[in-house]
Amino acid sequence: MNAIISAAELASESKGPNPPVLLDVRWQLTLATAAGQPPFDGRAAYEAGHIPGAVYVDLDTALAGPAGTGGRHPLPDLDVFGAAMRAAGVRADRPVVVYDGGQGWAAARAWWLLRWAGHPxxxxxxxxxxxxxxESATGTESVEPGDFVPRPDSIxxxxxDDAAVLAREGLLLDARAGERYRGEVEPIDRVGGHIPGAVSAPTTENVTPDGRFLPAAQLTExxxxxxxxxxxxxxxYCGSGVSGAHEVLALAVAGIEAELYVGSWSEWSADESRPVATGPNP
Incomplete structure (x- = not known):
């Protein structure tokens, strides 16, 4: 099955015999909030308008665990994640379609996590x-609880340690902006730079200006x-396993299987014993 779906395809499938469960995971990475401006509120945005039938899922509480030694967005507690998915109506025998506000990072995180947890x-x-x-809907949705039970490590x-080996023996792509990879700036983590041997591949270069993925042939090239x-x-990998999931999704569109380092740079750079490289692609 294709990893992405167009709006026209979604509209058609939503009228079919087995319509997909819809998850709204709007989220934004906020590095700094302008004076007097509140941080982005995904739930408020959802309640103001969403695709009919969609249920809001919060990335920070349902799709990630608390920040700590495992990074800013480590894998969530399985009981918490499973309960959130069932509350959103996710079932093993129904397809799931995930969307966000357009950037695609949060939706890709949910896509990757559900696949990792065994959803087919x-x-x-x-x-x-x-x-x-x-059409759009406002407020919240009442859905029948699902039956999905996570089966971790399905992918x-x-x-x-795996990432370090892969950087030497395979190909490890860094999905962050090039200046963070090169170590020129680091707005969030302890130190700038990248995992030695990793190759810079900003995920922003996988999409058109409107946030849609480039054609599969272009991504493959x-x-x-x-x-x-x-x-x-x-x-x-990326900063904390969110934009990196978007690159894994782009690779899937291109027909290439890839593995995600969930802890990413936020975990790697927090450990002062791990090496850090700077500068352009090798």
Whole structure:
């Protein structure tokens, strides 16, 4: 099954015999809030307008555990995650479509996490809510509870040690902005730079200005130039396992399997014993 779905396809499937469960996971990474401006509130945005039938899922509390030694967005507690998915109506026998406000990072995190937890059919709405031109709903939705029970490790997740090995023996892509990879700036973590041997591949270069993914052929060409065709394993990391999931999704659109290092730079850089490289791609 394709990893993404267009708004037109979603509209059609929603009228079919087995309509997908819809999850709204709007979220924004806020590095700094302007004076007098409150931080982004995904739930408020959802209640102000969403695709009919969608249920809001909070990334920070349902799709990640508390920040700590495992990074800013480590894997969530399975009981918490499973309960959130069932409350949102997720079932093992129904497809799931996830969307966010258009950037795609949060939706990709939910997509990856559900696949890691064993759900057989998950897709991301290409272009997010901005691509939807159908009816909208306000307030909250009442849905029948689902029966989904997570089965962790249904797809691989990299540890810090795994990522270090993959950077040497396979291909490890860094999905962050190039200036963070090079160590020129670091707005969040202890130190700038990248995992030695990793290759810079900003996930923002996988999409068009409106947030839709580039055609699969273009993505394949891009990733081939970065070295995917020369290795048997590909891994991805970012700052905290969110934008990295978006790169894993882009790789899936291109037909390339990749593994996510969930702890990413926020975990790696917090450990002063781990090496840090700076500068451009090797």
């Amino acid at each position: 059919s998950v897709r991301v709405l290409d272009g997010g809510l901005a691509a939807w031109s159908g 691989p997740a990299l540890t810090a 891009r990733f081939d130039a970065l070295g995917t065709s020369a290795v048997s394993r590909v891994g991805v």
